[in-house]
Amino acid sequence: MGTGDYNGADTDRIVISVDAMGGDAGPAAVVSGIAQSAAKNPDLAFLLHGPIEQLKQLVERRRALTGRVEFCDAQEVVSMQDKPAQILRRGKHTSMWSTIEAVRDGKATVAVSCGNTGALMALSMIRLNRLEGVSRPALAILWPSRNPHGFNVMLDAGADIRADSRDLLQFAMMGASYARNGLGLAHPRVGLLNVGTEQHKGNAELKAAYALIDSFSSKVNFDFVGFVEGGDIPGDKCDVIVTDGFTGNVAIKTGEGTAQLIGDLLREAFRFTPLSRLASLLSLTSFRRLQKRIDPRRVNGGVFLGLTGTVVKSHGSADATGVSAAVKLAFQLSKSGFSEKLAARVSTVAALAQDSSAFPLHQNLPNGERGADIPKAQGVQS
């Protein structure tokens, strides 16, 4: 491990643990991405995980990376087809395992990977532990929106298909913390996803979550705007949208698929006649301006929240630009001390909850949605 000229540890540089393997575009795209980041930001250094000979060759070609990379040899790769359970059993020598392990060992506070989401989540959950008081970590994503900063935070985007009212309260807190530290919003507005904005809508679990979040919002420094609808995920009514991982996962995939369909139909429409082909040439800059605004590569930094250490999931198809965006987000979160702030916030609420009669016990809620195979939440009492 290591190269002679790496001096990340000797400086005030922030070290990001980066999985070089597992993305569709291969390690060359990852190395190109971290080189872009390194060129822009002198305060960055990297722990780069993967087959060391291959990585060394790629890094040597990038002048921006001189003295900024420490290599961590890992000869195996998690593929997109690997099941999370397989990786937990036999994945010790994969680059993804090594990437997470560096965070566990305190060599970095944030990890970045473009690999298999399920495996990354499983490894993060098992190797990193949850923040004290957090029962369900969540995947938070950024979604293009009408807000001035251009994006909203939505969680859970699919880390876990279930969430009870307490989990949803924690998602609200974690999402708000992320918006503060990742997007720089001092006082984020949080909405709870439902099929309508009226208070009588939704199932019992959602109504309980409404009451919980409402009662805690003043104590945890965010505005609770109440129930919001699917249309508010790209809207400007709130900055953070809270939902369970099943609904969140379906919603963003529907939005993503619809956006891709529109893009393809647009291209088709412009190919139709010679005149429209001319128009499309003239429109190139307009399209590029739009693309920059909604480019999924720039918003691909899904983040696993609620763990001792932060894991940024970059899109599997991420190219250099996508990797660089994920690294930028990782840098911001690491620099702001996000994990520590989030841990403090969760434990404050846990303390408040112990004293509060407003905090309903889970067993009083009708129709809890946990399956028998899911361990009972520790809740915020722990």
Place this chain on the structure above:
Amino acid sequence: MGTGDYNGADTDRIVISVDAMGGDAGPAAVVSGIAQSAAKNPDLAFLLHGPIEQLKQLVERRRALTGRVEFCDAQEVVSMQDKPAQILRRGKHTSMWSTIEAVRDGKATVAVSCGNTGALMALSMIRLNRLEGVSRPALAILWPSRNPHGFNVMLDAGADIRADSRDLLQFAMMGASYARNGLGLAHPRVGLLNVGTEQHKGNAELKAAYALIDSFSSKVNFDFVGFVEGGDIPGDKCDVIVTDGFTGNVAIKTGEGTAQLIGDLLREAFRFTPLSRLASLLSLTSFRRLQKRIDPRRVNGGVFLGLTGTVVKSHGSADATGVSAAVKLAFQLSKSGFSEKLAARVSTVAALAQDSSAFPLHQNLPNGERGADIPKAQGVQS
């Protein structure tokens, strides 16, 4: 009631019961829409519900409607703010009530309204009764897709936030019937919405639904493609996407909001410079071609399925084009004898289910998602 020159009942015309009130664009847009339809289709006639003086004035101006409209006087209007429960108690004199009542009385087999969705659903459910064997009617919508016919059917889009495995089986059957009769697909492909395509994904209810639909698909004349994801709603992997009303509602609103955001950003991008403004002029026809393909007004015919009579919910903001599209769908469904076919299909499966050991009892499923306030499903045994 009635005008002297109405002769819908004397001909082979198909009569559609139309609520003239309650849409954002007012009765003028509705009358303009049915006039468009009447001009194109000589086999159409209308029962038009609302304040009779106002409607007569509007209809008299449209030559295409001469002899094609019977008026049903209803002086009150359901507003978008009215709660469904209020309308059920005090809505007897509203145009929406009258519209549904005409179907109940057998004067028409299909109704069209642009009004308040919740009230329309409640009235339909209470006044029309469910088809024998159907425990949960569903709202089916059309969504732009990569399929050759341009649209997919998705249900439930929000009639009810809950659905157990039997409901999902019935949604599959109803959606497939709708695709056959409304879209003209002889052998529709049905997918069950989940967070991944692997069989081990999802909660227990979804896995039970998978087994149920799989075991019945060969007997009910559709292809079951298994689990699909949000991205398949606008995709070409299947024609009918089945999910519960909570997930379905959030998914389409997210897709709709994202599409609107892209449209607005596109317009903005083209307004940026003189050159891009020129480009946008040249692009007009391309945009119009695209708009025609994904125009929500053309796909706004949400349909309540599972009732004795079909109710087409047109978009609240529907203009004449939107109303005309909804009327066209209503005509197709009425002409194909959709309700009767669906009833026959449901009762066939009910008979099969009684004999079949593959049909698991609801009480054996872990963690049923019904709230205490929801009446127990009659199931397909009835």
